[in-house]
Amino acid sequence: VIKNLAVVGVGLIGGSFAMALRAAKGIAVQHITGIGRSEANLLAAKRLGIIDEYARDLAAVEDADLIMVAVPMGAYGQLFSALELHARADAIITDAGSTKQYAIQMAEQFLTAPGRFVPAHPIAGAEHSGAQAARENLFEDRLVLMTPTAYTESDLVLQVSNLWQLVGARVVTMDAAQHDRFLANVSHLPHLAAFALVNAVAKESEENPFDFSAGGFRDFTRIASSSPVMWRDIALTNREALLMSIDGMQGELTNLRRAVAQGDSEKLLHHFTQAKLARDGWLARREREVTGG
Amino acid sequence: VIKNLAVVGVGLIGGSFAMALRAAKGIAVQHITGIGRSEANLLAAKRLGIIDEYARDLAAVEDADLIMVAVPMGAYGQLFSALELHARADAIITDAGSTKQYAIQMAEQFLTAPGRFVPAHPIAGAEHSGAQAARENLFEDRLVLMTPTAYTESDLVLQVSNLWQLVGARVVTMDAAQHDRFLANVSHLPHLAAFALVNAVAKESEENPFDFSAGGFRDFTRIASSSPVMWRDIALTNREALLMSIDGMQGELTNLRRAVAQGDSEKLLHHFTQAKLARDGWLARREREVTGG
Numbered sequence: 001v002i003k004n005l006a007v008v009g010v011g012l013i014g015g016s017f018a019m020a021l022r023a024a025k026g027i028a029v030q031h032i033t034g035i036g037r038s039e040a041n042l043l044a045a046k047r048l049g050i051i052d053e054y055a056r057d058l059a060a061v062e063d064a065d066l067i068m069v070a071v072p073m074g075a076y077g078q079l080f081s082a083l084e085l086h087a088r089a090d091a092i093i094t095d096a097g098s099t100k101q102y103a104i105q106m107a108e109q110f111l112t113a114p115g116r117f118v119p120a121h122p123i124a125g126a127e128h129s130g131a132q133a134a135r136e137n138l139f140e141d142r143l144v145l146m147t148p149t150a151y152t153e154s155d156l157v158l159q160v161s162n163l164w165q166l167v168g169a170r171v172v173t174m175d176a177a178q179h180d181r182f183l184a185n186v187s188h189l190p191h192l193a194a195f196a197l198v199n200a201v202a203k204e205s206e207e208n209p210f211d212f213s214a215g216g217f218r219d220f221t222r223i224a225s226s227s228p229v230m231w232r233d234i235a236l237t238n239r240e241a242l243l244m245s246i247d248g249m250q251g252e253l254t255n256l257r258r259a260v261a262q263g264d265s266e267k268l269l270h271h272f273t274q275a276k277l278a279r280d281g282w283l284a285r286r287e288r289e290v291t292g293g
Numbered sequence: 294v295i296k297n298l299a300v301v302g303v304g305l306i307g308g309s310f311a312m313a314l315r316a317a318k319g320i321a322v323q324h325i326t327g328i329g330r331s332e333a334n335l336l337a338a339k340r341l342g343i344i345d346e347y348a349r350d351l352a353a354v355e356d357a358d359l360i361m362v363a364v365p366m367g368a369y370g371q372l373f374s375a376l377e378l379h380a381r382a383d384a385i386i387t388d389a390g391s392t393k394q395y396a397i398q399m400a401e402q403f404l405t406a407p408g409r410f411v412p413a414h415p416i417a418g419a420e421h422s423g424a425q426a427a428r429e430n431l432f433e434d435r436l437v438l439m440t441p442t443a444y445t446e447s448d449l450v451l452q453v454s455n456l457w458q459l460v461g462a463r464v465v466t467m468d469a470a471q472h473d474r475f476l477a478n479v480s481h482l483p484h485l486a487a488f489a490l491v492n493a494v495a496k497e498s499e500e501n502p503f504d505f506s507a508g509g510f511r512d513f514t515r516i517a518s519s520s521p522v523m524w525r526d527i528a529l530t531n532r533e534a535l536l537m538s539i540d541g542m543q544g545e546l547t548n549l550r551r552a553v554a555q556g557d558s559e560k561l562l563h564h565f566t567q568a569k570l571a572r573d574g575w576l577a578r579r580e581r582e583v584t585g586g
Binding site for chain 2: 185189191192194197198199200205207209213216217218220222223225226228236246248250251253254260271280285
């Protein structure tokens, strides 16, 4: 039983978490308070039945047993400082942020008991945002990466992990630094590359690139339609890992550029074949795992 | 009436072209000869009813009224030299290649009458290839870019353009250099960037990146599963334009890297917002055009 759940940031992730917990068997959520900055969004969340009441002031977390933080990373400092003031001493605080070392750092900086903060990251992004985009099955069969520290209270880790499993997610525990490194490569770098590509193309031409491309350009740049604020915050709070990732991609692009400039047929074929084999291999491995084959 | 159609390269594009022409109203194709290197693929094409007969020797184009060239760009030199030997003097030669200046250059180099070559590029790629992937509606509502030169015989341009329209495509005529520049940005560069990203990620980690990413990585890298040979040839035959595109993207990445390194919040937000506005704008414009709104 969760008597009082507080969701800070009732967007796609926070809203879906509330809906999923409410719908899950084996758990009873009695009351859900949504806290956020946009009254219009909170009102929409209430009308949609995602939350029971809402507030724009963080003092509204005062009765919560469980506090879910689902806001852009840039808000974490102010937010944790307010949670220190208003949260119950026995409340569990967890989050859904994309960069975990920074989240942990903010908890350490602002909370008297940072061991009550359980860092987690559900891998279920989308370009859509806001309460309207939330849905109760968003986390079904999705991965949730949990990155507890040495001092995170282990019974709380277990409780949060159980909640994620109740809403259908698979939970994997890993080191926060390892998490940030992986995500820099498979999520943060692709987003930056998509933004960079779109800007490069936009600078050059008045024409609509969608007129001159098949699905490739649309898919490749889809993530460039994501929230600029969210991605600014991710870039700023995963700086070291992201710089490494950018350097890795720039290195590969430089090699490819040289091969193109020199007309090095063999090298190009080798690069492209390696990439295709790697991707096809991952995909096949993933499908075998998912189908249990 | 097309008495004899020869399709050189019975893959996704060549095979679909044959199927679409056969199915189109207002035209009668009497006989289709498929020519290629892989007997297994040609046999599959025959069994699927895509072609009536096949040959592995280009001498089989000798009766054709219309010759569709749908092979990787790297084969153009040898191919046009064989067409000069074997094609009827009154045959129309057209193609579906991705880089048009190179195609035109090969026609000029090897054909006595390069004005009979009608360069065209249907924008209908996919990662799948081979005759098995062909389908008769592949070109419906797709764009075909035609890039005739000053000396291309205009009645042949009209005939090829009519064929594409009969199979449901929209035809746009443009300069070959302009075509190659556009495609470098919206197709060739994204493919190279996807190959580069996959290689960068593969170098670093034994883990399966699909385990740690939502749809973003999968979509972003989808085109890295494309044919390495086809993309090697495209890179080599659109060298100048592609180098410009790579430089544009590397410049943008370098700017983003600097903003990340300096923690320049405003600059990052500006970059990301510009990209999102550009992409969302293109998409909206495209949808208005397609729906005729």
